[in-house]
Amino acid sequence: xxxxxxxxxxxxxxxxxxxxxxxxxxxxxxxxxxxxxxxxxxxxxxxxxxxxxxxxxxxxxxxxxxxxxxxxxxxxxxxxxxxxxxxxxxxxxxxxxxxxxxxxxxxxxxxxxxxxxxxxxxxxxxxxxxxxxxxxxxxxxxxxxxxxxxxxxxxxxxxxxxxxxxxxxxxxxxxxxxxxxxxxxxxxxxxxxxxxxxxxxxxxxxxxxxxxxxxxxxxxxxxxxxxxxxxxxxxxxxxxxxxxxxxxxxxxxxxxxxxxxxxxxxxxxxxxxxxxxxxxxxxxxxxxxxxxxxxxxxxxxxxxxxxxxxxxxxxxxxxxxxxxxxxxxxxxxxxxxxxxxxxxxxxxxxxxxxxxxxxxxxxxxxxxxxxxxxxxxxxxxxxxxxxxxxxxxxxxxxxxxxxxxxxxxxxxxxxxxxxxxxxxxxxxxxxxxxxxxxxxxxxx
Ligand SMILES: *Cc1c(COP(=O)(O)O)cnc(C)c1O
Numbered sequence: 282x283x284x285x286x287x288x289x290x291x292x293x294x295x296x297x298x299x300x301x302x303x304x305x306x307x308x309x310x311x312x313x314x315x316x317x318x319x320x321x322x323x324x325x326x327x328x329x330x331x332x333x334x335x336x337x338x339x340x341x342x343x344x345x346x347x348x349x350x351x352x353x354x355x356x357x358x359x360x361x362x363x364x365x366x367x368x369x370x371x372x373x374x375x376x377x378x379x380x381x382x383x384x385x386x387x388x389x390x391x392x393x394x395x396x397x398x399x400x401x402x403x404x405x406x407x408x409x410x411x412x413x414x415x416x417x418x419x420x421x422x423x424x425x426x427x428x429x430x431x432x433x434x435x436x437x438x439x440x441x442x443x444x445x446x447x448x449x450x451x452x453x454x455x456x457x458x459x460x461x462x463x464x465x466x467x468x469x470x471x472x473x474x475x476x477x478x479x480x481x482x483x484x485x486x487x488x489x490x491x492x493x494x495x496x497x498x499x500x501x502x503x504x505x506x507x508x509x510x511x512x513x514x515x516x517x518x519x520x521x522x523x524x525x526x527x528x529x530x531x532x533x534x535x536x537x538x539x540x541x542x543x544x545x546x547x548x549x550x551x552x553x554x555x556x557x558x559x560x561x562x563x564x565x566x567x568x569x570x571x572x573x574x575x576x577x578x579x580x581x582x583x584x585x586x587x588x589x590x591x592x593x594x595x596x597x598x599x600x601x602x603x604x605x606x607x608x609x610x611x612x613x614x615x616x617x618x619x620x621x622x623x624x625x626x627x628x629x630x631x632x633x634x635x636x637x638x639x640x641x642x643x644x645x646x647x648x649x650x651x652x653x654x655x656x657x658x659x660x661x662x663x664x665x666x667x668x669x670x671x672x673x674x675x676x677x678x679x680x681x682x683x684x685x686x687x688x689x690x691x692x693x694x695x696x697x698x699x700x701x702x703x704x705x706x707x708x709x710x711x712x713x714x715x716x717x718x719x720x721x722x723x724x725x
Contacts, residue, residue: 292337292338293331293332293338295338295339296328296331296332296338296341297328297338297341297342297345299321299324299325299328302324302341302342302345303320303321303324305342305345305346307346307349307350308320308324308345308346308349311349311350311352314354315349315352315354319352320349323345323348323349323352324345327341327344327345327348328341358685358686358687359686359687360372360686360687360688360689361686361687361688361689361704361708361711361712362376362689362703362704363681363688363689363690363691363698363699363700363701363703363704363712364654364689364690364691364700364703365652365653365654365655365666365668365670365691365698365700365702365703366654366655366656366657366691366703367623367626367627367654367655367656367657367658367666367702367703368572368573368574368623368656368657368658368660369657369658369703370461370462370657370658372689373572374572374573374579374658375571375572375573375575375576375577375578375621375622375623375658376576376622376623376703377576377577377578377611377615377621377622378576378614378615378618378620378621378622379618380614380615380617380618381577381578381610381611381612381614381615381618381621382611383614384610384611384613384614385607385610385611387610388606388607388609388610388611389607392606392610394406394407394606394609395407406603406609407426407604407606407609407613409609409613410426410604410609410610410612410613410616411424411425411426413612413613413616413617414426414582414584414612414616415584416616417544417616418544418556418557418560418584420557420560420561421556421560421567421584421585421586422585422586422587422590423584423585423586423587423590423591424582424583424584424590425583425590425593425594425599426571426580426581426582426583426603426604426608426609426612427580427581427583427599427602427603427604428579428580428581428602428603428604428608429570429571429579429580429581430538430540430568430569430570430581431464431469431581432581432598432602433538433568433569433581433582433583433602434466434469434470434505434536434538434568434581435469435470435472435473435598435602436581436583436593436596436598436599436602437501437536437566437568437583437593438450438470438473438475438501438503438536439473439474439475439596439598440592440593440595440596440598440599441500441501441534441536441566441589441592441593442475442476442500442501443500446497446498447476447498448474448475448476448498448500449475449476449477449478449498449499449500450470450475450476450477450478450499450500450501450502450503450536451477451478451480451491451494451495451499451501451502451503452467452470452477452478452479452480452503452504452505453479453480453481453486453490453491453504453518453519454479454480454481454482454483454486455481455482455483455484455485455486455507455512455516455518456503456504456505456506456507457477457479458505458507458508458509458510460508460509461509466505466538470503473598475500476498478494478496478498478499480494483512484512484514484515484516484517485515485516485517486517486518486519487517487519488519488523488524488527490519491519491524491527492527495531495533499531499533500533500534501533501534501535501536502524502527502528502533502534502535502536503535503536503537503538504519504521504524504535504536504537504538504564505537505538505540506537506538506539506540506541506553506554508540508541508660509660511552511663520562521535521537521554521558521559521562521563521564522562522563524563525562525563525564526563528563528565529563534565534566534586534589535563535564535565535566536564536565536566536567536568537554537559537564537566537567537568538567538568538569539554539555539556539559539567539568539569540554540569540570540573540660541553541569541570541573541574541575541658541660541661542556542569542570542571542573542574542575542577542582543555543556543569543574543575544556544557544575545557546558547574547627549627549628549661549664549666550574550627550656550660550661550664552661552664553574553660553661556569556582556584560584560585564585565585565586565588565589566583566584566585566586566589566590566593567583567584567585568581568582568583569581569582570582571608571612571615572658573623573658573660574623574627574656574660574661575615575616575621575623576615576621576622576623576624577611577612577615577616577621578607578608578611578612578615579608580604580608580612581602581604622703622705626654626702626703627656627666629666629668629702631667631668631669634668634669634700634701634702635649635669637701637706637709638669638670638671638699638701640709640713641671641699641701641709641712641713641716642671642672644713644717645671645673645713645716645717645720647671647672647673647716648671648672649669649670649671649672650669650670650672650698651667651668651669651670652668652669652670652691652698652700653665653666653667653668654666654667654668654700654702654703666702668700668701668702669700669701670691670698670699670700670701671698671699671701671716672696672697672698673690673696673697673699673716673719673720674696674697674723675692675695675696675697676697676723677690677697677716677719678690678692678697680719680722681697681715681719684715686711688711688712688715699712699716
């Protein structure tokens with residue numbers, strides 16, 4: 282085997298050594314932010330690039346300095362959401378309000394999560410977040426906070442389906458839904474050994490269907506809001522109120538998964554079920570997500586009767602699903618804040634959207650076109666959010682996404698559309714400047 286070692290005349294010998302690069306003052310300074318192995322990896326990569334002849338040996342040193350100075354501790358990037366989709370799953374669903382962001386900062390250190398600072402004794406974990414939740418839902422007797430809506434549903438059905446023999450919950454065939462990305466609620470529920478007793482048909486289910494399905498195995502009745510689809514035409518569903526009455530008559534708990542976490546009715550979303558109404562209609566347990574319409578952190582919110590919540594809290598899965606301090610802190614701050622970015626985006630004034638879009642379009646000689654935003658995130662299925670978009674060439678889209686900050690537009694019908702509904706107003710000028718730069722690039 283012939284040796285691949287560089288000879289004395291080989292330019293690769295001029296590649297600076299790792300020790301030399303590590304001793305550069307800028308590299309030493311970067312050691313405050315980056316772990317040694319991260320810095321070594323950057324150096325090794327650049328040396329390898331030079332060895333392959335892709336950059337000259339003398340470029341390794343300046344490139345190392347540049348690499349350590351621009352390297353970030355987290356690759357997560359801020360994105361300006363110009364899609365008009367309010368709860369954008371690929372963008373992390375709900376953006377948090379400023380109070381919630383501050384709460385996350387506080388939670389990052391040692392905090393009195395399970396400690397009463399008054400008497401120095403252990404206290405109930407996250408009691409303040411729970412209190413804020415109960416203040417928002419006065420019809421609930423008790424509340425529990427878990428990791429997400431899926432965990433909440435799994436915990437509720439598992440802990441309550443304790444009928445004799447093989448426990449089961451009764452659900453309408455019209456509510457066996459897939460929420461997104463292959464996440465199917467029936468699979469989740471049955472994964473803990475709970476059986477589903479399916480009643481009715483896809484389009485029609487009656488109260489009699491539920492009634493006749495109740496056996497000694499029945500542990501609970503379940504109603505799921507099919508967040509992302511709706512049935513028109515010949516159909517029938519049983520209301521929460523009717524199910525609540527049947528559950529009470531049979532002494533069974535009724536679990537209602539409302540999905541999106543709307544506490545009170547919202548005229549923008551007339552068909553969205555609310556937590557308050559589900560409780561008033563007789564649900565023993567109401568489940569929702571924290572990062573959909575509530576506009577908070579990822580969380581599963583469980584509200585309901587003392588007896589039912591006690592069973593859930595005692596179940597071993599409650600510990601596996603329990604929310605961390607960040608969730609509890611951000612959730613409490615969200616509940617106590619006057620508004621959320623999600624609420625503001627959903628209720629954006631169409632005149633204001635037009636004025637903002639026009640100001641950008643005029644500066645660019647571009648068009649403003651009508652554009653329908655969406656609620657997104659498996660909520661408000663089919664509800665259009667009338668608004669406007671700045672229309673620029675499709676070729677802008679990729680450059681907008683890959684610039685800094687990243688700007689995510691919508692690409693449709695051969696155009697790149699920027700809907701400002703979910704863009705904080707203070708960022709309009711950032712978008713305008715980037716569009717100007719891209720237009721100038723193309724004109725050059
Ligand atoms: C979104 C949703 C879920 C899942 O909640 P996650 O917080 O995403 O886990 C469950 N049920 C319904 C009806 C939903 O809309």
